[in-house]
Amino acid sequence: MDLTQIANPSFLKKFNKEQMTELAKEIRKFLIHNLSTTGGHIGPNLGVVELTIALHKLFDSPQDKIIWDVGHQAYVHKILTGRAGQFDTLRQYKGLCGFPKMSESAHDVWETGHSSTSLSAAMGMAAARDMQSGSNYVVPVIGDGALTGGMALEALNHIGHLKTNMIVVLNDNEMSIAPNVGALHAVLGKLRTAGKYNSAKDELEYLLKRIPAVGGKVAAAAERVKDSLKYLLVSGVFFEELGFTYLGPIDGHDFTDLERNIQYAKKMDGPVLLHVITKKGKGFRPAEDDKIGTWHGTGPYKIETGDFVKSPTTAPSWSGLFLKRLGRLLERINVWQLSHLRCL
Numbered sequence: 001m002d003l004t005q006i007a008n009p010s011f012l013k014k015f016n017k018e019q020m021t022e023l024a025k026e027i028r029k030f031l032i033h034n035l036s037t038t039g040g041h042i043g044p045n046l047g048v049v050e051l052t053i054a055l056h057k058l059f060d061s062p063q064d065k066i067i068w069d070v071g072h073q074a075y076v077h078k079i080l081t082g083r084a085g086q087f088d089t090l091r092q093y094k095g096l097c098g099f100p101k102m103s104e105s106a107h108d109v110w111e112t113g114h115s116s117t118s119l120s121a122a123m124g125m126a127a128a129r130d131m132q133s134g135s136n137y138v139v140p141v142i143g144d145g146a147l148t149g150g151m152a153l154e155a156l157n158h159i160g161h162l163k164t165n166m167i168v169v170l171n172d173n174e175m176s177i178a179p180n181v182g183a184l185h186a187v188l189g190k191l192r193t194a195g196k197y198n199s200a201k202d203e204l205e206y207l208l209k210r211i212p213a214v215g216g217k218v219a220a221a222a223e224r225v226k227d228s229l230k231y232l233l234v235s236g237v238f239f240e241e242l243g244f245t246y247l248g249p250i251d252g253h254d255f256t257d258l259e260r261n262i263q264y265a266k267k268m269d270g271p272v273l274l275h276v277i278t279k280k281g282k283g284f285r286p287a288e289d290d291k292i293g294t295w296h297g298t299g300p301y302k303i304e305t306g307d308f309v310k311s312p313t314t315a316p317s318w319s320g321l322f323l324k325r326l327g328r329l330l331e332r333i334n335v336w337q338l339s340h341l342r343c344l
C-alpha cells in the first residue's frame with residue numbers, strides 16, 4: 001500500500017485483521033526510513049502503530065475527538081489522515097509539524113507540545129457535546145508519563161466526579177522520556193501484573209447467574225461478592241475508585257484485544273479508562289532495547305547500525321544559545337544577589 005495515497009482513515013472501516021497487520025508493518029517501515037534522515041520522535045510512534053490504527057478504525061474522526069497528549073506520538077495519526085507525503089519535511093522550516101496542528105488537518109482537534117493537557121481538553125469537549133445534546137465520542141490518549149502531570153490529575157478528579165462520558169486511553173509503555181518513576185507508576189505496575197480483572201469478573205458473573213435464585217438475599221450477596229472480587233484481583237482499584245470503569249490491561253499490539261475492549265468501552269456509560277500496554281520503539285531493535293530514553297526523540301541515524309549521524313548544519317541550536325545566554329546572565333549576578341536569592 002502506498003501510504004502517501006491515504007486521504008483519510010475511512011478505508012480502515014473495511015480492513016480485516018490481516019490487512020491491519022500488514023498496514024502496521026508498512027507504517028513502521030515508513031517511519032524508520034523517513035525519520036532516519038529527518039530525525040523525530042521515533043520511540044513513541046513505533047509504540048502506538050496498532051493503537052492508532054484501531055482508534056481510527058473504530059471511531060469516526062474528526063466527529064469523534066481523538067486527543068493526543070503531548071502530541072509527539074501523533075505521526076501514525078498524521079499518516080492515516082493524509083499527511084504521509086509530507087514526512088520528508090518534518091523538523092524543517094514550514095515543514096510538517098511534529099505535533100498535532102489544527103491548521104494542518106481537521107483531524108487535529110487539539111494542539112499540544114506540553115504534556116498532561118489532554119484530559120482537561122477532553123472534559124471541555126465532552127461538556128460542549130453534552131450541552132448541545134451531541135453523541136460523538138471523546139477519546140483522549142495519554143501516556144503513563146503525562147498522566148503524572150498535575151493538570152491530568154486535576155482533570156481525572158473532575159471527570160470522575162461528573163461521570164462524563166468519555167473513553168480515556170492510557171498508553172502505558174512504562175516510560176516517560178526515560179523510565180517512569182513515582183507512586184502512580186507503582187499503581188500501574190500492579191494493574192499490569194494483576195491480569196484481566198474484567199474477564200475474571202465476567203466469568204464470576206456467569207457462574208453466579210447459574211446458581212438458582214433463592215430470593216433477594218442471595219442476589220445481594222452475589223453483588224457483594226462481585227464488588228469485593230475486584231479488590232481480590234486488583235490491589236487498589238485506583239481508577240474505579242475515581243469513578244472510571246477500568247478495562248485492562250490490554251495488549252496494545254494485538255488488534256483483537258484492542259478491538260474487543262474499544263467496542264466494549266463504546267457501549268458503556270460514564271468515563272471508561274482503557275489501560276493499553278505498549279512497547280516504546282516496537283519493531284526497531286535499537287529503540288526497543290533502549291532503557292534510558294535515547295530513542296524517545298532523535299536526530300538522523302543509520303538504520304542498519306542504529307548509530308546517530310552528526311548533523312552537517314553549523315547553525316547553533318536553540319537550547320545551546322539559551323544556555324550560553326543564561327550563563328552570561330549568571331556571571332553578572334554578584335555574591336550579594338546570590339545570597340539574597342538563597343533566602344527567597
Ligand SMILES: Cc1ncc(C[n+]2csc(CCOP(=O)(O)OP(=O)(O)O)c2C)c(N)n1
Nearest residue numbers: 044070113114115143144145146175176177
Ligand atoms: C508540562 C510538560 N512537562 C514535561 C514535558 C517534557 N516531556 C515531553 S514528552 C514527556 C514524556 C511523556 O511520557 P509519556 O506521556 O509516557 O509518553 P511516551 O513518550 O512514553 O509515549 C515529557 C516529560 C512536557 N512536554 N510538558
